[in-house]
Amino acid sequence: MAVVKFTLNGKAQSVDVEPRMPLLWILRDVLAMTGTKFGCGGGFCGACTVHINGSPVRSCQTLASGLNGKSVTTIEGLSADGMSHPVQRAWIEEDVPQCGYCQSGQIMTAAALVAKAPNPTDADIDEALHGNLCRCGTYQDIRRAVHTAARYRRAQIPADEKAQEKGVLA
Amino acid sequence: MIATQFIRVKKLNRRSFLQAGATAAGGLMLGFYLPEKSPLAAQTSSAAPAKLNAFVRIGADDSVTLMIHKSEMGQGTVTSLSMLLAEELECDWTKIRNEFPLVDPAYGAMMGAYGSLSIRTSWMPLRQAGAQAREMLISAAAQKWGVDKSQCRAENNNIVNTASNAKLSFGSLAEDAAKLPLPQVKLKDPSQYQLIGTSKKRLDTPAKVNGTATFGLDIKRPGMLYASLQRCPVFGGKVASFDATKAKSMPGVKNVVQISNGVAVVADNTWAAAEARKALTIQWDEGSRANTSSASLRQMFADLAEKPGANARKSGDAAAAMSGAAQKLEAVYEAPYLSHAPMEPLNCTAVVTDDSCEIWVGTQIQSVAQQTAAGITKLPPSKIAIHTEFLGGGFGRRGGADFIGEAVEIAKALKGTPVKLTWTREDDIQHDTYRPASYTKFAAGLDADGWPVALTGTVVCPSFGGLRNGVDSTGVEGIVTHTYDIPNQDIQYHPPDAGIPVSYWRSVGFSQNCYFMESFIDEMAAATKKDPVEFRRRLLSKDPKNSRYLNVLNVAAEKAGWGKPLPAGHYHGVGIVNNLGSFNAQVAEVSVNQGKVKVHRVVCAVDCGQIVNKAGVTQQIESGIVYGLSAALKIGITLDHGRVQQTNFNTYDPLRIDEMPVVEVYLVENHENPGGIGEAATPTIVPAVINAVFAATGKRVRSLPIKAESLA
Numbered sequence: 001m002a003v004v005k006f007t008l009n010g011k012a013q014s015v016d017v018e019p020r021m022p023l024l025w026i027l028r029d030v031l032a033m034t035g036t037k038f039g040c041g042g043g044f045c046g047a048c049t050v051h052i053n054g055s056p057v058r059s060c061q062t063l064a065s066g067l068n069g070k071s072v073t074t075i076e077g078l079s080a081d082g083m084s085h086p087v088q089r090a091w092i093e094e095d096v097p098q099c100g101y102c103q104s105g106q107i108m109t110a111a112a113l114v115a116k117a118p119n120p121t122d123a124d125i126d127e128a129l130h131g132n133l134c135r136c137g138t139y140q141d142i143r144r145a146v147h148t149a150a151r152y153r154r155a156q157i158p159a160d161e162k163a164q165e166k167g168v169l170a
Numbered sequence: 171m172i173a174t175q176f177i178r179v180k181k182l183n184r185r186s187f188l189q190a191g192a193t194a195a196g197g198l199m200l201g202f203y204l205p206e207k208s209p210l211a212a213q214t215s216s217a218a219p220a221k222l223n224a225f226v227r228i229g230a231d232d233s234v235t236l237m238i239h240k241s242e243m244g245q246g247t248v249t250s251l252s253m254l255l256a257e258e259l260e261c262d263w264t265k266i267r268n269e270f271p272l273v274d275p276a277y278g279a280m281m282g283a284y285g286s287l288s289i290r291t292s293w294m295p296l297r298q299a300g301a302q303a304r305e306m307l308i309s310a311a312a313q314k315w316g317v318d319k320s321q322c323r324a325e326n327n328n329i330v331n332t333a334s335n336a337k338l339s340f341g342s343l344a345e346d347a348a349k350l351p352l353p354q355v356k357l358k359d360p361s362q363y364q365l366i367g368t369s370k371k372r373l374d375t376p377a378k379v380n381g382t383a384t385f386g387l388d389i390k391r392p393g394m395l396y397a398s399l400q401r402c403p404v405f406g407g408k409v410a411s412f413d414a415t416k417a418k419s420m421p422g423v424k425n426v427v428q429i430s431n432g433v434a435v436v437a438d439n440t441w442a443a444a445e446a447r448k449a450l451t452i453q454w455d456e457g458s459r460a461n462t463s464s465a466s467l468r469q470m471f472a473d474l475a476e477k478p479g480a481n482a483r484k485s486g487d488a489a490a491a492m493s494g495a496a497q498k499l500e501a502v503y504e505a506p507y508l509s510h511a512p513m514e515p516l517n518c519t520a521v522v523t524d525d526s527c528e529i530w531v532g533t534q535i536q537s538v539a540q541q542t543a544a545g546i547t548k549l550p551p552s553k554i555a556i557h558t559e560f561l562g563g564g565f566g567r568r569g570g571a572d573f574i575g576e577a578v579e580i581a582k583a584l585k586g587t588p589v590k591l592t593w594t595r596e597d598d599i600q601h602d603t604y605r606p607a608s609y610t611k612f613a614a615g616l617d618a619d620g621w622p623v624a625l626t627g628t629v630v631c632p633s634f635g636g637l638r639n640g641v642d643s644t645g646v647e648g649i650v651t652h653t654y655d656i657p658n659q660d661i662q663y664h665p666p667d668a669g670i671p672v673s674y675w676r677s678v679g680f681s682q683n684c685y686f687m688e689s690f691i692d693e694m695a696a697a698t699k700k701d702p703v704e705f706r707r708r709l710l711s712k713d714p715k716n717s718r719y720l721n722v723l724n725v726a727a728e729k730a731g732w733g734k735p736l737p738a739g740h741y742h743g744v745g746i747v748n749n750l751g752s753f754n755a756q757v758a759e760v761s762v763n764q765g766k767v768k769v770h771r772v773v774c775a776v777d778c779g780q781i782v783n784k785a786g787v788t789q790q791i792e793s794g795i796v797y798g799l800s801a802a803l804k805i806g807i808t809l810d811h812g813r814v815q816q817t818n819f820n821t822y823d824p825l826r827i828d829e830m831p832v833v834e835v836y837l838v839e840n841h842e843n844p845g846g847i848g849e850a851a852t853p854t855i856v857p858a859v860i861n862a863v864f865a866a867t868g869k870r871v872r873s874l875p876i877k878a879e880s881l882a
Contacts, residue, residue, distance in 0.1 A: 001421070018421055021441055029396065029439035034388035035381015037562070038440070039513050040595040044819035047513060075381035082380030091379040095371045095785065098793060099244030100378030101385060101513040101562030126828035133819060135513050135563050136244045137796025139830035141789075 006067045009077025019065035024048045026064060027074060035075035035104050039133070046132030049105035050074045056112040075104040078111060086156065087111045090149035098136035106132050106142055114150045118157070220348035222306055224276035225255065225299040227269075228344035232327055234259065235267040236296075239277035240288040241534050242270075242374060243512075243564035244793070245848045246786035247288045249372045251296055253365045253782055258300030258357065260324035261340065263365070268373065270558035273536045273551070282535030284569045284674070286750045286846025289782055293844050301355035306347040311338045313346070360780070360841045367839070369784035374560070386532035386559040389519045391588035395424055397580050398443035399591060401432040401601050404456040404812035405669055409433060412452040420446040429579040431572075436584065440592050459669040460812040467668055467809065468504070471609035471630040475502075479628055479662030480640025483650040486658030488615075491624035495615025499693055503612065504873035505682035506806035508605035508675055509822060514562020515598050518577035521588040522547055527554045527578065532561035534569040542571035546578045565797065566674035570603050599822050600814040604807060605675030606632040607668070608645070608682045612690050615658075620698025621708070624658040631679070633665035634672045644674070648683025648853065653716055653748060654691065654709040670809070676797050677852040680749050685802075685874070688745040688857030693870060702744050702861060703727045718777050719748050722755040722838060725775035729836050730757035739763075740770060743862025745854045750846030752778035754791070758831075758858035762866045765878030767803060769831040769859055774851055776835065779842035787847050791835045794851030799831075800824040802856045806875050 005014045008031075015030055027033045027050075039047030041060050048059040051073040079085035083092060087110045097103045106129065113120055113128040120128070125146045134142070219227035219235055227235040236255050240247045252266050273281050278291065304324045311329035312319045315336065322329050328337040360366075377383040402408060412433050414426035422442030427434045433450055437443035492498065519530040520543070527547045533539045536556045543554045561568055577591040593601075608631040615624035631645035641663045643650075650661055675681055695705035706723060710716040723746050727733075732742060739761045746755040754776040760769050774791050781787050805822055808815045816822040860871045867881050 018442070020445075021439075025439055025441035028388075029441070032390055033381075034384075034390075037385075037513070038387065038515065038592070040819050041444075042595065042818045042820065044823075045513070045595075078380070082382065083376060088379045092371075092375055095375055095789075097244075097372070097375055097378035098246070098789060099242075099513065099561060099563045100374065100383050101560075103378050104381050107379060126830075129827045131826075133513065133824060133826065135511060135565070135797070135824060137793040137825070137830075138789075139796065139825075139827040140792055140833055142827065143830075 002064070004064045004067050006069065007071040009073055015064070017064050019063065021064045022060050023050065023062040023064065023067060023072065024059040027059060033074055033076055037101055037104055039102065039105070044133070045102070046109060047102050047105040049108040049132065051108060051112060054112070054115070056109045075108060078107065085111060086152035087114060087149040089152055090145040094141055094145035094148055096138050096141045096145045098138055102132060102134045106134065110142070110146050110149060113146065114153050117150070118154050119150055120146060220344035222303040222344070222348050223299050223352060224274065225296060226259070226303040228303070228340050230341045230344065232265060232339050232341035233267055234261045234265055234327070234340065235269055237271040238268050239271060239281055240283040240292065241532070241558055241561055241564065241568070243283065243532070243534065243561035243568065245283070245288065245790060246372055246783060247283060248374055249370060250289060250782045250786050251292055252373060253370060254292060254296040255300040257363060257365045258297045259304050260326065262327040265327060266373070273540050273556050279537065280535060281537045282533070282569070283564070284534050284566070286848040286850065289844045290751065290846060297357050298355060301357055302352055303347070305353045305355055306350045307340055307343045309350055309353070310343040310347040314338065314343070367781050367784070371785065383560050385514050385562045386519070386530060387514055387517045387562070387592065389530040389559060389590065391519060391521065391530070394519065394588040394590055395436045395438060395584065396440045396443045397434045397436045397577070397589050397591040398440070398447040398594070399429070399432050399434040399576055399580070399597070400447050400450055400452060401597070402454045402456065403600070404454070404460050405671060406459050407454050407456040410453040410455040412450060414450055416451070417446040417449040420449055425584060426450070427580055427583045429576060429583070431576055434580045434591070436580065436589060444594060456812060462669060462812045463810045464808045467607065468609070470666055470668065471607070474630045474664040474666055475609055475611045475628045477664070479664040482629065482641045482646045482663040483659055483661040488624045488626050488658040488660035491658035492613065492615040492626065495623055496618040497616040497620070497697060499614045499616070499697055501612050501690055501693060501870070501872060503610045503686040503689065505608045505685065506808070506874060507607045507670060507672070508801060508805060509599045509602040509807055509816070510565045510567035510675055511598060511822060511824065512561070512563025512565055512567055515595055516567070516573040516593040517591060518574045519588060519590040520577045520581035521586070522578060522581045523586055525549070525553060528557070529555065529574065529578070530557045530559055531574055532559050532568055533571070533574065534561065534564045534566070535571070538569070538571045539574045542575045543578045546575055547582060565676040566678070567602065569674055572603065595818045599816050599818065603671040603673035605681060606634070606645070606672040610649070610683075610686050612686070614690065614694050616694060616697060620700060622654075622656045622694050625656045626659070627661045628664070629661065630664045630666055632668045632670065632672050637665065644679045646683065647679035648747070648749070649687050651748065652687055653713060653719065655712045656709070676794070677749065677849040680747060680853040681798070681801065684745065684747045684853030685856040685860065688747075689860050689870070689872070692743070692857065692861045692864065696864065701733070703732050706744070706746060718838070719746065719753045722746065722753045722775040722777050725836055725838065726755035726757050726773050729775065729834065730759070730773035732757060741862050741865035743858045743860065743865055745857035745861065747850070747854045749853065750850055751843065752776065752845030752847060752850045754850055754854055756795070756851070756854040756858040758855065758862045760859060760862040760866060762863060762881055765880070765882035767859070767863055767876055767881070769799065769803075769829075771832045771834070772855060772858070773834045774836065774854070775838065776850065777838035777840070778845040778847045778850065779840060780844045781837060781839060782844065784837060787837060788835045790847045791851045792833050794849060795833055795855045796825055796830065798852040798855040799859070801874060802859045802876060803829070804875050
């Protein structure tokens, strides 16, 4: 067992776990934060996607030993009220989920995409979300919702930041 | 008695979130109010909502709670059932709460969601429940006012006195109303529908975008331990002996338990249990199936197909018609075993005491879950509480109770301790109850003009639905149910003893047989170069009972632009099916590049009778198409040395977003009885794609999934 200290959804977090324990199970079984889902345990399906330092990662492939000092964001921390992040708003507007089990992972991947790409194309969306499986087949709705989320996000960003982002991405 | 009270611990954080969210969402309906499932509390608490019938509770605070007696696995049942109730109850849509009730005979002898039956079996009872509750509230109001009932009507959670314009809220009347006898009611005429047939957003969406929706895997009980089970890699094998010394020494491990189906490690978290399981040393008695391979099974099926089978469909004299035919076609079609692979791995949480058993699970059939637990615990069903959670996909897999039985066996061994059994993805793919493989040998006789006069077929497909006169309908549906005008038919059936567990997979026998039948029909059309849509029209047009079927074919062809120019390298294929009381036709637009099939666009026309929620039907059609596309293009289970060779989503890789075509759904609206929709579209996409591949390449794909080398 080893003490691991990291930031979880903006707050300091410390856990005493086996160094090889994946973040997925730290979240789900140790911290009882079950919004992050177990789908395959092999990094193939994306259901367990969280952000580490802003980038989408598979929490089933992220071991406790590598977490010290990192900043982890889960679906529970995406927005304060659980519905106001542009991706969550878009998912509600476009009524994306069916069974809903993969959607935390889809949303976390999409949130990382729209943070980087103000106006993603279908090809950008397909590339970013290729690793997120959905057996209910919500892919068409996900594509539409990512476009909507990007639109919501563009509306939030002040003009000077938009210009800056455009420069960076160009 | 404490032991028989099934009190559910409230999660205050989630509930208060939902209440806060209701305002923030601006009246958008929010799903799940978490009830206290305590029958005793319900009897003694004066604040408990009044029970107007088996489905409806109304609280003093005006809240309407609908008991959702069908599982929610993504098919939108919570939303559509709420619409049925609200249509007649005249309640405020934004105030409906939903609760999954415990098993009760009031919810049917086989309580559950299966066979695309949820709307079909709820259509009358839920509208009646709403109408009954409404009439009881009206009677209670009429008594209070001392007026005739005809002077009162329900409107937006109130009873209105039409003479005085006075109002009494549902909440203020509920307690009195609940004491009244259940009245006879008259249901609305379709012309009066306010909700039924409209397009509504899902009630469960808000909880599914922020991680608060509780699936079976999310259950946590006080003192709960976590289990991982090692099963024999060969179906039917048993534990001969095992050594758990090393596993028991691993961190977090609390116990090792042998059950009928293997050896379970019990630990203080899921990961620790799964890790320690790898350290078990087990000697297996692999049984009689250790030499089974895909090749040996194929040979077994092919040999059977040469022998006469049980009669599944017979009309006219197929042999005579065949010998007199101008042209004869023969083809063998094959489909592999398939795993369901819902995104949420199978899991079940159970606690067993001397006189009770409590289970938290995403199950499609609560009654079977309860019976399974009763068999293991030897407790009467009344002592077994099944708490239904959201299902992270079902597709038929969660209609089985194998995983529930395993959890109950482990919990029984650790009496009094709640245990959550979690399957790994490898467990899921290697120990499924699979869609059976099938081997079907067809022949058709065509007359001089190219129209079919005879169809014969021998279907070899493992049985799981029971034999009737030697035939399992799940093996032959789709072939014996087609309504094409073919005067002489002889379809025979064999159930091979393959030793692989098989069961219901979304759309069941139609999932392979619609492909076989619709592709072979395409072969008949191609034999004399007839247009595939025109060919089908002609074979359906004679019998007026095919009018709805013919209509969806025509709508799909028209919307897809059948026969009109397509982009260079793009080709159309068509498939149609009549299943579950619904009809759908699909046209797929594909291109084939160096053997690689790309599906660009799918047009589906569907007639499912009276639609409840248009958005829900559209979602299910899109969903069914994606599920079928995976089977057409990508997935298949193979066996070697009695073992499934696929392990995880790397080797059993369903459709991904970059392979997703544009799907357009066209709904035919009418007031016919509602048909099933959850499984309707899965079979049709397969022949639509296969037939388009033929149009593109001239190559007929007769086994799945499509392999690039067979087209290159």
